[in-house]
Amino acid sequence: MSKPFKRVERLGTVRLFNNLAVFIVSENIYFL
Structure with missing residues (x-):
């Protein structure tokens, strides 16, 4: 269950x- 959570994180x-x-x-780009 912690694996998919880590993936999402x-x-x-x-x-x-x-x-x-x-x-x-x-x-x-703005400062150029």
Whole structure:
């Protein structure tokens, strides 16, 4: 039961990092 939960947690972390990366890239483009 803990395995699927860990998988979902990992997916959420990846999604969070993707959002952060997109935010950083958009901020860099804005400052350029």
